[in-house]
Amino acid sequence: xxxxxxxxxxxxxxxxxxxxxxxxxxxxxxxxxxxxxxxxxxxxxxxxxxxxxxxxxxxxxxxxxxxxxxxxxxxxxxxxxxxxxxxxxxxxxxxxxxxxxxxxxxxxxxxxxxxxxxxxxxxxxxxxxxxxxxxxxxxxxxxxxxxxxxxxxxxxxxxxxxxxxxxxxxxxxxxxxxxxxxxxxxxxxxxxxxxxxxxxxxxxxxxxxxxxxxxxxxxxxxxxxxxxxxxxxxxxxxxxxxxxxxxxxxxxxxxxxxxxxxxxxxxxxxxxxxxxxxxxxxxxxxxxxxxxxxxxxxxxxxxxxxxxxxxxxxxxxxxxxxxxxxxxxxxxxxxxxxxxxxxxxxxxxxxxxxxxxxxxxxxxxxxxxxxxxxxxxxxx
Numbered sequence: 001x002x003x004x005x006x007x008x009x010x011x012x013x014x015x016x017x018x019x020x021x022x023x024x025x026x027x028x029x030x031x032x033x034x035x036x037x038x039x040x041x042x043x044x045x046x047x048x049x050x051x052x053x054x055x056x057x058x059x060x061x062x063x064x065x066x067x068x069x070x071x072x073x074x075x076x077x078x079x080x081x082x083x084x085x086x087x088x089x090x091x092x093x094x095x096x097x098x099x100x101x102x103x104x105x106x107x108x109x110x111x112x113x114x115x116x117x118x119x120x121x122x123x124x125x126x127x128x129x130x131x132x133x134x135x136x137x138x139x140x141x142x143x144x145x146x147x148x149x150x151x152x153x154x155x156x157x158x159x160x161x162x163x164x165x166x167x168x169x170x171x172x173x174x175x176x177x178x179x180x181x182x183x184x185x186x187x188x189x190x191x192x193x194x195x196x197x198x199x200x201x202x203x204x205x206x207x208x209x210x211x212x213x214x215x216x217x218x219x220x221x222x223x224x225x226x227x228x229x230x231x232x233x234x235x236x237x238x239x240x241x242x243x244x245x246x247x248x249x250x251x252x253x254x255x256x257x258x259x260x261x262x263x264x265x266x267x268x269x270x271x272x273x274x275x276x277x278x279x280x281x282x283x284x285x286x287x288x289x290x291x292x293x294x295x296x297x298x299x300x301x302x303x304x305x306x307x308x309x310x311x312x313x314x315x316x317x318x319x320x321x322x323x324x325x326x327x328x329x330x331x332x333x334x335x336x337x338x339x340x341x342x343x344x345x346x347x348x349x350x351x352x353x354x355x356x357x358x359x360x361x362x363x364x365x366x367x368x369x370x371x372x373x374x375x376x377x378x379x380x
Contacts, residue, residue: 002372003075006110007031007065007082011052013042013266014289017180021365023050026372029075031065033057040208040240042266062096063089069099079106079372081151084113084140091143106375109144110151110368112177112288113160115308120163141165148375151368153177156308175367177309178359179289180268181296185356187272188297196276201232201338204278204299206271207290209240214285216246221284221330223253229338232258237274239264272297280337280344283310284330295355300347302333313359319351 004026011032028050055065064086117123127137144165150172152158161167209215222234250256265271281294287306301320314320323329
């Protein structure tokens with residue numbers, strides 16, 4: 001079995017099933033930052049089926065985790081998988097790169113980098129017209145060219161690395177981004193069989209309540225939607241620094257009696273109970289795994305440009321309603337959705353099939369393992 005080191009900021013609860021499955025195929029060590037926290041994210045502790053090492057952050061040294069190379073040597077790592085911020089520093093440093101080559105460590109990136117740019121050409125244009133970005137961009141291209149593989153969550157990320165970071169296409173795999181939706185889906189069907197019904201015009205948001213997720217935009221839009229649908233309600237399932245401001249905004253707009261803030265829910269059975277009773281899920285901004293949870297419980301979605309995964313999830317028509325990121329269009333699309341209960345049901349059913357058949361941890365891990373084996377075969 002290959003020795004794989006996976007570098008992270010934190011170990012989130014939803015990542016444990018993915019890493020547990022990956023650990024069946026490789027000897028896995030997860031590196032996380034000491035004392036690190038992410039807005040609205042629950043960290044995991046306790047006994048796990050893989051090794052976890054905490055390292056101090058110190059980007060000023062030139063590496064994100066200064067002791068990373070030492071750990072790679074101690075763990076006799078065959079592969080390092082990380083996020084681009086760390087890899088940029090690592091692979092653009094000639095000394096560090098030479099150390100990796102001497103150890104024989106293959107380096108991969110996993111994630112959704114480049115999602116904020118419309119096209120690869122647009123990404124290069126935006127970065128090269130800013131004098132302060134020229135050197136960092138050149139360093140990033142240098143680092144990217146040294147990558148052994150890219151594990152891209154979406155075709156948008158794949159296009160970004162190929163077109164703006166000049167990584168050869170044969171070094172890029174589209175893995176999707178998955179969580180363990182089995183319990184969510186099973187509980188959802190149990191609830192339906194027990195007679196639970198969706199509450200008409202109940203809107204739900206499930207995810208972190210952080211700035212990039214724009215929960216306040218959803219509150220503002222809901223204040224307009226409720227004028228057309230007086231029985232509409234809105235439920236936020238999640239925690240984060242934006243909860244307080246969003247609650248205050250709901251009061252100021254006079255819709256607080258129709259808006260509920262549940263807080264963080266980290267048990268899949270409880271999450272399924274919230275999602276099974278809603279009729280529409282809304283992702284007002286940067287999305288991600290919230291798509292998976294909602295779709296696993298048969299919910300149709302109103303969504304916008306997010307982390308690139310939406311391009312894969314909603315590639316086929318008839319799965320959701322896209323809005324252009326503005327409040328006006330969000331109000332319009334929520335209203336169209338709520339006025340079409342039969343279509344919401346159809347979209348929810350089709351979305352459930354897509355998420356449960358294609359975006360599974362088993363499929364994601366299969367692509368990870370394939371890339372790991374391929375990268376190591378090149379020099380074996």
